[in-house]
Amino acid sequence: MKDVAIKIDDISKIYKLYQKPTDRLKEALGISKKLLYTEHYALKNVSFSIHKGETVGIIGTNGSGKSTLLKIITGVLNASKGNTTVHGRISALLELGAGFNMEYTGIENIYLNGTMIGFTREEIENKLNDIIQFADIGDFINQPVKTYSSGMFVRLAFAVAININPEILIVDEALSVGDVFFQAKCYKKFEEFKERGKTILFVSHDLSSIAKYCDRVILLNRGNLVAEGSAADMIDLYKKVLVNQLDDENQKSDIVKTNMQDQWKNRLIINPNTNSYGNYLAEIIDFGLFDDKGNITNNFIKGRTFTLKMKVKFNAEIQDPIFAFTIKDLRGTEITGTNSMIEKIGVLKTQIDMVKEISFMQKIDLQGGEYLLSLGCTGYRAGDFDVYHRLYDICNITVISDKNTIGYYDMNSIVNIK
Ligand SMILES: Nc1ncnc2c1ncn2[C@@H]1O[C@H](COP(=O)(O)OP(=O)(O)OP(=O)(O)O)[C@@H](O)[C@H]1O
Numbered sequence: 001m002k003d004v005a006i007k008i009d010d011i012s013k014i015y016k017l018y019q020k021p022t023d024r025l026k027e028a029l030g031i032s033k034k035l036l037y038t039e040h041y042a043l044k045n046v047s048f049s050i051h052k053g054e055t056v057g058i059i060g061t062n063g064s065g066k067s068t069l070l071k072i073i074t075g076v077l078n079a080s081k082g083n084t085t086v087h088g089r090i091s092a093l094l095e096l097g098a099g100f101n102m103e104y105t106g107i108e109n110i111y112l113n114g115t116m117i118g119f120t121r122e123e124i125e126n127k128l129n130d131i132i133q134f135a136d137i138g139d140f141i142n143q144p145v146k147t148y149s150s151g152m153f154v155r156l157a158f159a160v161a162i163n164i165n166p167e168i169l170i171v172d173e174a175l176s177v178g179d180v181f182f183q184a185k186c187y188k189k190f191e192e193f194k195e196r197g198k199t200i201l202f203v204s205h206d207l208s209s210i211a212k213y214c215d216r217v218i219l220l221n222r223g224n225l226v227a228e229g230s231a232a233d234m235i236d237l238y239k240k241v242l243v244n245q246l247d248d249e250n251q252k253s254d255i256v257k258t259n260m261q262d263q264w265k266n267r268l269i270i271n272p273n274t275n276s277y278g279n280y281l282a283e284i285i286d287f288g289l290f291d292d293k294g295n296i297t298n299n300f301i302k303g304r305t306f307t308l309k310m311k312v313k314f315n316a317e318i319q320d321p322i323f324a325f326t327i328k329d330l331r332g333t334e335i336t337g338t339n340s341m342i343e344k345i346g347v348l349k350t351q352i353d354m355v356k357e358i359s360f361m362q363k364i365d366l367q368g369g370e371y372l373l374s375l376g377c378t379g380y381r382a383g384d385f386d387v388y389h390r391l392y393d394i395c396n397i398t399v400i401s402d403k404n405t406i407g408y409y410d411m412n413s414i415v416n417i418k
Helices: 021-029 066-074 106-117 121-135 138-142 150-163 180-195 207-213 231-242
Strands: 004-018 037-051 055-059 081-086 090-093 168-172 199-203 216-221 224-229 275-277 282-290 299-301 305-314 322-329 334-339 355-363 369-381 384-400
Touching: 004 021, 004 066, 004 199, 021 037, 037 066, 037 081, 037 199, 037 224, 055 066, 055 207, 055 231, 066 081, 066 090, 066 168, 066 199, 090 150, 106 121, 106 138, 106 150, 121 150, 150 168, 150 180, 180 199, 180 207, 207 231, 207 384, 216 231, 224 231, 231 299, 282 369, 305 322, 305 369, 322 355, 334 369
Parallel strands: 055 199, 055 216, 090 168, 168 199, 282 384, 299 384
Antiparallel strands: 004 037, 004 081, 216 224, 275 384, 282 305, 305 355, 322 334, 322 369, 369 384
16 A cells, blocks of 8 residues: 555544634633534534555545645644645645735745745755745845735745655645746646645645546535545536536535426536527527436536527527527637527427427537636528627636647647657
């Protein structure tokens, strides 16, 4: 068996939640016979081990306990119950600002951080140039960090964490603050780390990075460890957690199994600011995005099939309605889409109150990232173009990919070198 770097044994973190601040005081003074708080489990009986050389990702919805877990591993927080064992020097990038003194300059903070991790002044001096170069924030390195933007801050924090040569690197979402070039530089360092057999534990909401870098993934939900396994399996399970579709026996927690089977769209994450317009002679009354296993989800793994379905109710007799969808990037550029006219599939004429279900099935080969989906039902009446109903930017589509592509679309080239 490989050497263990981190062992988490039956950890729970319980917070006491008081209704009023005075209840906390009463409790502290022992002047109330009643229990004045409720217990909130940020983590509940969590156990797992991480071996040396593994890159492990932690995923879960907001509030599932990811940061709490990392803080317990790094010693910033104490667990209420259970044991944590760590073998190796940890360098951690937790919340922005943790471990930094706002009044000190960048350079002074490098020394402060290095000393906290357990390095001597001389060891830090040897690393200083690498750190300054990696951070690449110009003369700001000599200014107090309170003058830094959040991007500069994360640059410096990451530069320290990564160049100080830790045995275990722990990163909590911090990378999302930096710009894409800096992120790329950090991920390159991650790869170097992996090659050198170091242990990495990281939390991210970016499922593509999780798929790309992690040997193993741990899925948390409401403080419970739901499962651990390959990135692909855990991402599939996470998609169910996101839309409350997880089986009770599978999740060991108390998600209420919502009974929203009647409408597909209720199981998607919908844009609250959708622009819905048209003359409503036809209405998109429901729609769903289905992955290759039939789950309704906003998240798709690149290279697999996804099906878009919509139900349209007709409030008038319409000749040759056109059903359409468009996928845009977050800057609003139309990337792709199609409609039933282009595809030469149609309904000749509709009657009032008729409901038609349309489905578009395709492989998703878009670059990993976030996209927006728009739906429409349009047509021509007396030669004029008519919008019956459009749902503009109705929901996001997240494409999860463990392989980069140049531009938007992966042509799946077969490459040979002779
Ligand atoms: N100091 C605190 N007092 C009370 N409850 C807390 C405290 N800190 C965290 N919690 C609760 O513990 C739970 C886990 O929080 P945690 O920050 O670990 O979640 P997370 O998975 O990191 O979430 P996110 O993805 O939003 O960062 C949440 O329900 C949160 O409200």
